[in-house]
Amino acid sequence: MSESSAPEHLFDLPPEYLDQHLERWCQQHELPGYRAKQVRQHLIEGRIYDPEEMTSLPEALRQDLSTGLLRSPLITAEQLRSSDGTIKFRFILEDGLSIESVWIPTEDRGTLCISSQVGCAAGCTFCATGTMKLTRNLHSREIVSQWLAVHAATTAEGLCGVTQVVFMGMGEPLHNYPAVSRAIDWFSSAQGFHFSPRRITVSTVGVVPRIRELVKDHPQVRLAVSLHSAIPETRNSIVPINTRHDLDQLGEVLEEIRGESRRISIEYVLLPGINDSDEEAKALALFAARCGAHINLLPFHPFEGAPYTAAGAAEVGRFQSMVQKNYEGSVTARRSRGLDIDGACGQLVLKPRPDSPN
Ligand code: SF4
Numbered sequence: 493m494s495e496s497s498a499p500e501h502l503f504d505l506p507p508e509y510l511d512q513h514l515e516r517w518c519q520q521h522e523l524p525g526y527r528a529k530q531v532r533q534h535l536i537e538g539r540i541y542d543p544e545e546m547t548s549l550p551e552a553l554r555q556d557l558s559t560g561l562l563r564s565p566l567i568t569a570e571q572l573r574s575s576d577g578t579i580k581f582r583f584i585l586e587d588g589l590s591i592e593s594v595w596i597p598t599e600d601r602g603t604l605c606i607s608s609q610v611g612c613a614a615g616c617t618f619c620a621t622g623t624m625k626l627t628r629n630l631h632s633r634e635i636v637s638q639w640l641a642v643h644a645a646t647t648a649e650g651l652c653g654v655t656q657v658v659f660m661g662m663g664e665p666l667h668n669y670p671a672v673s674r675a676i677d678w679f680s681s682a683q684g685f686h687f688s689p690r691r692i693t694v695s696t697v698g699v700v701p702r703i704r705e706l707v708k709d710h711p712q713v714r715l716a717v718s719l720h721s722a723i724p725e726t727r728n729s730i731v732p733i734n735t736r737h738d739l740d741q742l743g744e745v746l747e748e749i750r751g752e753s754r755r756i757s758i759e760y761v762l763l764p765g766i767n768d769s770d771e772e773a774k775a776l777a778l779f780a781a782r783c784g785a786h787i788n789l790l791p792f793h794p795f796e797g798a799p800y801t802a803a804g805a806a807e808v809g810r811f812q813s814m815v816q817k818n819y820e821g822s823v824t825a826r827r828s829r830g831l832d833i834d835g836a837c838g839q840l841v842l843k844p845r846p847d848s849p850n
Contacts, residue, residue, distance in 0.1 A: 503633035507684040578830030603656040609663025619838040620795035629668040635675035666702035700737040722779035746783035756785040762803040777818035787823040
């Protein structure tokens with residue numbers, strides 16, 4: 493379906509006017525006003541997003557919703573399960589393109605790593621998604637529906653569903669800010685799904701002007717900055733966006749928002765021989781001190797054609813101690829999840845498949 497012929501979808505509209513959207517839709521379909529309330533109850537209180545399951549509605553109304561205002565903008569094509577419990581979902585969108593989302597269980601939590609774009613234009617050299625280039629931005633309806641679909645699939649298995657959302661899947665979320673912001677509104681607003689904004693993390697490689705917008709529009713959402721080096725020459729070579737929004741600008745904006753209630757973390761993928769020297773560790777500690785961020789070290793996750801090797805536990809430990817020696821804040825090393833299904837950080841990429849054009 494081309495975008496121009498696609499009917500309006502509720503999740504692309506602002507949630508604060510939910511009642512008005514539903515009432516208007518009922519009027520257009522010559523339905524009594526109480527039907528709007530029923531749809532709202534199913535959707536928001538019951539978290540039922542498939543109109544076919546809104547059993548108190550007449551069949552004709554369910555049909556109309558399924559093909560229009562509440563149609564599903566994606567279908568689940570595949571679920572791959574890791575031995576550590578992680579599940580990678582592949583979804584096919586209305587135009588035949590595909591995206592992936594990853595659900596990661598830890599004790600009583602279920603973290604959804606959500607995608608915001610098909611591919612990514614940022615081109616970080618250690619990331620498989622970056623090799624795809626950008627095909628298109630996702631719509632708000634496609635972002636919200638990843639969450640609803642994964643929550644429904646995991647709770648149906650008796651698992652805890654989605655308790656945290658991290659925008660760390662395919663794409664740079666701040667390159668698609670309007671749709672990401674609208675999706676956050678749907679997740680967290682009083683008129684939407686009441687999901688705590690403190691359970692949402694937006695990860696960015698440093699799109700500085702959009703960081704300012706994000707913190708203004710969503711003051712409680714957490715921010716993760718994919719830094720990967722605090723030395724300009726190194727960062728230019730592995731995170732190309734640094735040539736447009738450099739470390740000085742990034743440090744400045746993080747200093748500005750320091751001390752607000754939000755938690756800031758710095759993500760750092762260790763690339764042996766590239767960004768793991770003592771000099772890099774000291775520069776990282778100095779940068780983190782400007783904004784009081786938590787530092788999260790990540791192993792590199794290999795993908796086909798990648799020019800790097802993964803750091804071993806000893807190399808990660810050595811770098812972690814060197815950073816910690818120079819920094820009073822917290823420094824942790826994150827363990828890999830979903831490696832055996834190519835679902836770990838930086839591994840999301842879509843290989844050509846018979847049912848998908850990309
Ligand atoms: S790390 Fe994030 S921003 Fe960089 S290429 Fe991968 S998906 Fe894009």
